[in-house]
Amino acid sequence: MVEDNDKPEIAESKNEIGKRNSRHLRGTIAETLASQATHFEGGDKGLLKFHGTYQQDDRDLRHENRKKGLEEAFQFMIRCAIPGGVVTADQYLVLDALAENFANHSLRVTTRQGFQFHGVIMKNLKATIAGINHSLLTTLSACGDVERNVMTCPAPLNDEAHVTLRRVAREIAIQLRPATRAYHEIWLDGEKALSTEQEEPFYGDVYLPRKFKTAIALADDNCVDLYNNDAALIAIVEGSKVVGYNVLVGGGMGMTHGKADTVARLAEPVGFVGWEHAVETVRTMCAIFRDHGNRADRRHARIKYLINEWGIERFRDEFRRRALFDLHDWRPVPRPVCHDHLGRNRQDNGKWFYGVFVENGRIIDRDGLRIKTALREIVKSHRPGLTLTPHQNVLLTGLDERTVDAIERSLAAHGVTPATLLSAARRYSMACPALPTCGLAMSESERLMPTVVDAFEAELTSLGLRDEPITLRMTGCPNGCARPYTADIAFVGRRPDVYHVYVGGGMGGDRVVDLFAGDVKTEDLVSTLRPLLQGWAVNRRKGESLSDYYQRLLHRDKPRQGITGREAPTRELVQLELSR
Numbered sequence: 001m002v003e004d005n006d007k008p009e010i011a012e013s014k015n016e017i018g019k020r021n022s023r024h025l026r027g028t029i030a031e032t033l034a035s036q037a038t039h040f041e042g043g044d045k046g047l048l049k050f051h052g053t054y055q056q057d058d059r060d061l062r063h064e065n066r067k068k069g070l071e072e073a074f075q076f077m078i079r080c081a082i083p084g085g086v087v088t089a090d091q092y093l094v095l096d097a098l099a100e101n102f103a104n105h106s107l108r109v110t111t112r113q114g115f116q117f118h119g120v121i122m123k124n125l126k127a128t129i130a131g132i133n134h135s136l137l138t139t140l141s142a143c144g145d146v147e148r149n150v151m152t153c154p155a156p157l158n159d160e161a162h163v164t165l166r167r168v169a170r171e172i173a174i175q176l177r178p179a180t181r182a183y184h185e186i187w188l189d190g191e192k193a194l195s196t197e198q199e200e201p202f203y204g205d206v207y208l209p210r211k212f213k214t215a216i217a218l219a220d221d222n223c224v225d226l227y228n229n230d231a232a233l234i235a236i237v238e239g240s241k242v243v244g245y246n247v248l249v250g251g252g253m254g255m256t257h258g259k260a261d262t263v264a265r266l267a268e269p270v271g272f273v274g275w276e277h278a279v280e281t282v283r284t285m286c287a288i289f290r291d292h293g294n295r296a297d298r299r300h301a302r303i304k305y306l307i308n309e310w311g312i313e314r315f316r317d318e319f320r321r322r323a324l325f326d327l328h329d330w331r332p333v334p335r336p337v338c339h340d341h342l343g344r345n346r347q348d349n350g351k352w353f354y355g356v357f358v359e360n361g362r363i364i365d366r367d368g369l370r371i372k373t374a375l376r377e378i379v380k381s382h383r384p385g386l387t388l389t390p391h392q393n394v395l396l397t398g399l400d401e402r403t404v405d406a407i408e409r410s411l412a413a414h415g416v417t418p419a420t421l422l423s424a425a426r427r428y429s430m431a432c433p434a435l436p437t438c439g440l441a442m443s444e445s446e447r448l449m450p451t452v453v454d455a456f457e458a459e460l461t462s463l464g465l466r467d468e469p470i471t472l473r474m475t476g477c478p479n480g481c482a483r484p485y486t487a488d489i490a491f492v493g494r495r496p497d498v499y500h501v502y503v504g505g506g507m508g509g510d511r512v513v514d515l516f517a518g519d520v521k522t523e524d525l526v527s528t529l530r531p532l533l534q535g536w537a538v539n540r541r542k543g544e545s546l547s548d549y550y551q552r553l554l555h556r557d558k559p560r561q562g563i564t565g566r567e568a569p570t571r572e573l574v575q576l577e578l579s580r
């Protein structure tokens, strides 16, 4: 158990007590699985997350079932942790088959380069998790109070810098994976550990106060949304070599509507470390969170709140006190841009990679769009590598040029539009799953977003802005799973059919939005933003994005670092400026 003698005694939250008493994540999960139960009860529900699964119920059926006096339609979401999003053809085919046999016939590419299954019922839960493991992937630590899936640039390039990033992402994931044998015992029928005492040398009995998210990128491409993460590394390259990393800490998107003490905020600079210290740097930051993060109030249990409380200087001091290497000054880097890596791209050694757009990450056959079948057939016949992107898309990698042609034909035959023909609004859009699976959703997101994008696409096209890069994002609640608070425009669910509208982030992911208008009905989303879009169409400077224009309109020169759950909307200010 990790001790911290400086910390005052404070009451632990219920979750902390649950973790402490769980015997390193065992709880009574195995016993319940072996019974006829349709679902888990009590503390096991929290422990399941560390194993990569959430107990959910089909919210479309909830009301009807209650009326009939039936229990909820219990089902499970299962998430794979895939560092850097890299999977082989064989692994993909296993996941595709598991989705067919045990889930709701779909796979979902997540905004953190993972895969999710939805709709798995209790009797198939163990077989699905075991099947994922047999393909040499894991669900361990895809959720829960631990280091989560480590993200890095998905471009499958084999220059030294990209290879280094992928290696470092994997090493961080391996080093910070929970060590408990519980996962093997429960899901893979592993032998029971004789003693559970020394099982978690890093995490101790209570793991982290909450999740910890890490991303690594090159300075010229922020496709992983570095500033959204608890910890982030920006590789500094000289010649072809990574000489070290700029280090960031304290990003996080979740907040609560109406609560001024909850904040979505960007990570901020800590300093620069040598190339050989990347893994230890993340481990040290994670350990600081482990020892000093808030364990009394889960709403404040993220490293961003610790940074807000301490200030960055105190964090630096603590980092220096623990690290056995030097923390240098931050190296200047340009403002980040973001590539989605879609379409045809040169890889190396005469090979190509091809980025397929997957609307909201949902790989499913539906309404004439048979992307699931298309990908299965392509993977079977051409055996590409696959990399999942932070924009919920799939890159097919290691291709001959002729194979790229064949893939394009195959996608077209199954109704999949090439990314180059999509409007910018659709290409860069993202939505979280929300209803019917997510227990926290207050409104629709993934199911509604395509029609909202239709409406914006029409509006932007009529203003001559169809191909101007713009990020539209939607979530069903303020937790922020689709990274809404760094988008150009975001819709965040308040209640059914009502959203808060945010504006002012942008592609680079280094600026936070403002609340533009509160409580807007779905049918009014476009009209609410129309004056601003019209202003942008007429008055924008060459290459000026919507958010850059918006920030100029409000005479802002400094990017915004954070936004709380209670804010004054800016719509009237914007209208005033537009009328001048």
Ligand code: HEM
Pocket: 054, 056, 077, 109, 110, 111, 112, 116, 228, 252, 253, 254, 255, 361, 431, 432, 433, 434, 437, 438, 439, 440, 479, 480, 481, 482, 483
């Ligand atoms: C802080 C409060 C948060 C809570 C309580 C929360 C909870 C959840 C839940 C319950 C789901 C499963 C929904 C489903 O699949 O049905 C989910 C999905 C997900 N969340 Fe969060 N989340 C939070 C914030 C975030 C943030 C800030 C991010 C990243 C910026 C994030 C990333 C994800 C990802 C990648 C998924 C998978 C689905 C997707 O890609 O959209 N979450 N979250």
Ligand code: SF4
Pocket: 432, 433, 434, 435, 438, 439, 440, 441, 442, 445, 475, 476, 477, 478, 479, 480, 481, 482
């Ligand atoms: S943003 Fe909210 S509604 Fe959407 S998946 Fe995350 S927790 Fe659920």
